[in-house]
Amino acid sequence: MTPTALEGVRILDFSHQIAGPYCTKVLADYGADVIKIERPPAGDPARGMGPFFKDEPHLEGSALFLHLNTNKQSVTLNLKTALGRELALKLAAQVDIVVENFRPGVMERLGLGYEALRAVNPKVILTSISNFGQSGPYRDLRASELTLYAMGGPMNITGNRAYEPLKLGGNVVQYHAGGIAAFATMLALELVETGGEGGQIDISIYETQAGFRDRRVIYLTAHAYTGDIGRRPETGIRPGVGVRPCLDGYVNIHATGKGKLQSFLRMIGRDDLVADPRVATAMVLLQHPDLAEEIEASYLGWLMQTTKRDAAAIAQQHKLLAAPINTISDVLSDPAFRARGAFEVIDHPRTGPATYTGRPFVMYETPRLPARRAPLVGEHTVEILRDKLGYAEEEIGKLGMMGIV
Amino acid sequence: MNRLPLEGIRVVDVTVVWAGPHCTQLLAEWGAEVIRVEPLLHIQPSTRGAEQQVTQEMVDRNADSRIPLYSYPNRIVGPRTFNRSAAFNSHARNKRSMTCDVTTPEGLEVFRRLIAVSDVFVENNVPETIEKAAIRYEDLVPYNPRLIMLRMPAYGLSGPFKNYRSFGTHMEGMTGHHHLRSYPNLDPSMTGDAFTADAAGGVMGALAVMMALRHRRRTGKGQLIELAQAENFMAYLGEIVLDTSMNARNWPSQGNQHPTHAPHNVYPCAGEDRWITIDVATDGEWTALRGVIGDPDWTREARFADQLSRWQHHAELDTLLADWTCDKEPFALWRRLTAAGVTAGPVQNEQDAYACPQLDDRGFFEELDHPEFGAFRYPGLNLRMSQVPNHLRRYPVRLGEDNDYLYREILGLSEDERAELERQGHIAMDYPTAPVVAE
Numbered sequence: 001m002t003p004t005a006l007e008g009v010r011i012l013d014f015s016h017q018i019a020g021p022y023c024t025k026v027l028a029d030y031g032a033d034v035i036k037i038e039r040p041p042a043g044d045p046a047r048g049m050g051p052f053f054k055d056e057p058h059l060e061g062s063a064l065f066l067h068l069n070t071n072k073q074s075v076t077l078n079l080k081t082a083l084g085r086e087l088a089l090k091l092a093a094q095v096d097i098v099v100e101n102f103r104p105g106v107m108e109r110l111g112l113g114y115e116a117l118r119a120v121n122p123k124v125i126l127t128s129i130s131n132f133g134q135s136g137p138y139r140d141l142r143a144s145e146l147t148l149y150a151m152g153g154p155m156n157i158t159g160n161r162a163y164e165p166l167k168l169g170g171n172v173v174q175y176h177a178g179g180i181a182a183f184a185t186m187l188a189l190e191l192v193e194t195g196g197e198g199g200q201i202d203i204s205i206y207e208t209q210a211g212f213r214d215r216r217v218i219y220l221t222a223h224a225y226t227g228d229i230g231r232r233p234e235t236g237i238r239p240g241v242g243v244r245p246c247l248d249g250y251v252n253i254h255a256t257g258k259g260k261l262q263s264f265l266r267m268i269g270r271d272d273l274v275a276d277p278r279v280a281t282a283m284v285l286l287q288h289p290d291l292a293e294e295i296e297a298s299y300l301g302w303l304m305q306t307t308k309r310d311a312a313a314i315a316q317q318h319k320l321l322a323a324p325i326n327t328i329s330d331v332l333s334d335p336a337f338r339a340r341g342a343f344e345v346i347d348h349p350r351t352g353p354a355t356y357t358g359r360p361f362v363m364y365e366t367p368r369l370p371a372r373r374a375p376l377v378g379e380h381t382v383e384i385l386r387d388k389l390g391y392a393e394e395e396i397g398k399l400g401m402m403g404i405v
Numbered sequence: 406m407n408r409l410p411l412e413g414i415r416v417v418d419v420t421v422v423w424a425g426p427h428c429t430q431l432l433a434e435w436g437a438e439v440i441r442v443e444p445l446l447h448i449q450p451s452t453r454g455a456e457q458q459v460t461q462e463m464v465d466r467n468a469d470s471r472i473p474l475y476s477y478p479n480r481i482v483g484p485r486t487f488n489r490s491a492a493f494n495s496h497a498r499n500k501r502s503m504t505c506d507v508t509t510p511e512g513l514e515v516f517r518r519l520i521a522v523s524d525v526f527v528e529n530n531v532p533e534t535i536e537k538a539a540i541r542y543e544d545l546v547p548y549n550p551r552l553i554m555l556r557m558p559a560y561g562l563s564g565p566f567k568n569y570r571s572f573g574t575h576m577e578g579m580t581g582h583h584h585l586r587s588y589p590n591l592d593p594s595m596t597g598d599a600f601t602a603d604a605a606g607g608v609m610g611a612l613a614v615m616m617a618l619r620h621r622r623r624t625g626k627g628q629l630i631e632l633a634q635a636e637n638f639m640a641y642l643g644e645i646v647l648d649t650s651m652n653a654r655n656w657p658s659q660g661n662q663h664p665t666h667a668p669h670n671v672y673p674c675a676g677e678d679r680w681i682t683i684d685v686a687t688d689g690e691w692t693a694l695r696g697v698i699g700d701p702d703w704t705r706e707a708r709f710a711d712q713l714s715r716w717q718h719h720a721e722l723d724t725l726l727a728d729w730t731c732d733k734e735p736f737a738l739w740r741r742l743t744a745a746g747v748t749a750g751p752v753q754n755e756q757d758a759y760a761c762p763q764l765d766d767r768g769f770f771e772e773l774d775h776p777e778f779g780a781f782r783y784p785g786l787n788l789r790m791s792q793v794p795n796h797l798r799r800y801p802v803r804l805g806e807d808n809d810y811l812y813r814e815i816l817g818l819s820e821d822e823r824a825e826l827e828r829q830g831h832i833a834m835d836y837p838t839a840p841v842v843a844e
Binding site: 003005006026030050051053054055062063064066067068114132133135136137138141142143144145146147148149150151152155156157158159160163164165166167168169170171172175176179180181182183184186187188189190191193194196197198199200201202203204206207208210211212213214215216217218219220221222223224225226228229230231232233235242243244245250251252254257312313316319320321322323324325326327328329330331332336337339340342343351352354355356357358359360361362363364365366 | 560578
């Protein structure tokens, strides 16, 4: 049997909503054994966030929860009771990694802070994810997907100068922090497995945005170099560059770089202009606005007879950077992604079979196995307490009646 | 005391533009010896600047555009402009650079010798470029059976999009992100670019390398990793993909709208291009916001009475709220809102970030002193580990800076061999005067 990359890695997961669960999802998807602790009775708040199957709010029908919790096992545990805490510590003693994304200080208040965990598990790695980090004057401030992008990331340069700045889609900022947390967790595991010490990882979502490769670090460095402050782009025609309407939607083609404008002119059927010195470069063309307008008119004429998928394919044949502006439905129905196995169909008792995004990367020696669906709330409570902690089923029943599990 | 986790790991880096360099940046920050192998005979566009040979005239002409591809220290391109680009220097710290053109027979020979003494090879080129150069995994594994190779093409190593040329903005279009984040009432040509897939690819590529290193430590086996950047990024939109699939509906452009929160938008403030974000998720937060506004009549109207009504009337609500925010200083307003229990945050520009007390307290920006243009403060580490206090170590690497170390110490080439490679145009710290631009 082919081993998985994270075979034998055990994780106790106190995280909820998005950033923490994405961290443990990617680790679980590549083979780590993840026990997710949920608050009884409603579990992870993501179960209540939707979007929901058939738009009916239901603990087992949230697309957000179902996507983020594949390959995990769910145990419900009331951490505010002494016995609940004791069970959590017993489980923590048996794992390599603990992940949490409570507000800073909550794990300590629950008696599950790094020192308490280390007392039962000297090599433990605690991965903590929070809005602003575990220290500093902003530590306890409120924040969300929207406000963290605004404060940390490149929102000031995202969108159009004539309008308000734009956020990114969905919950991308929190996912990205989760990915960085997974990388950090693996760094810590590398140390521990080669004889080093455990410790606490401190992921600040705000800092993951301040260090965001999507433009922010470049504009920050540019500011240090020049004092410049970034601006959103203006509406305006850059010859042969940017998003344009076409027959069935929009397409983004970039005729940038040496000789690309000439390839572009051939593509749109303006071979007559290829040798014209006025189109030598985009900079030169901008000094001839009448010609730039004429080329734009020819371009739009060509686009109006071409679908977005075809326009991108033809541009690529001319070695131009290009892609259609797809909707999410376009992506799901595109045979190219399907054929590569970019999606995965996972069955679930509430939703039936549904299409999920698949693997972020393919490991040829340690392939990711087909995903197990996200757990029902508390689905593995009995199994874990019995098998990992040695409780008899009737004892577990009593814990249930006491509201502990 | 712990060492850096990747100490002793050598990474060969043939990366371009943004995503690949971000991956190797993260590996270098945590101790790997990352060696950029850079050609002198072929220019890689958008890598060491928009072009290698950016002129002072181009920089001066673009001074008002504030395009960071034309940002150079104190706006001076200097004699070696390719060592000064903000876009390159924002990731190139802690890395090493050797010059070698792998598309020539003698360059390929040098490259194979480097692979033989390395652990990991990371690249993010168009797949056919790597095939032409004969540096695929199967080409190199004979020289290093334990090799881990991470390939990060836009759409993978197979399928009709395999050799599609893309920047991040194109993957955004292909995966649906551009459409999703567009202004709801404007066409998507007004949206402007984002490059989120690049950032995502860099981080998840570094994660994949960590997983492969673990497997190799346990079994002795290296492997090929294929990270199709578009597919990787789709997982960041996973709940929307799943909702589209299981509810058979299409998502219109969302802009700053939230599926359930209202108000949830970016509101104008006093000053040039100053804005504040406000995110109200619950009735309690709405009550708190009303308190800060001073409870005027409009906030008590029935159409704003509960979360669902507010969401249904979010456009009117946004207009009224913008009228209230537009004459206020954003940071003072944020303090008032957050003290009252309203989730909010000013849109911070680059200057705000450098002045931020939180980033300052946590030591986010770090100074690096570059031998050609001096000291500047750079964005620092995006993660912290209590067990390993860590800092930026070395200034952004100059072209060919480590040629001597690599060709002599690591590869053990004789003086004659090095002289020959120098004569053939491989070893230098400058580009030739008339370089060839790569496609």
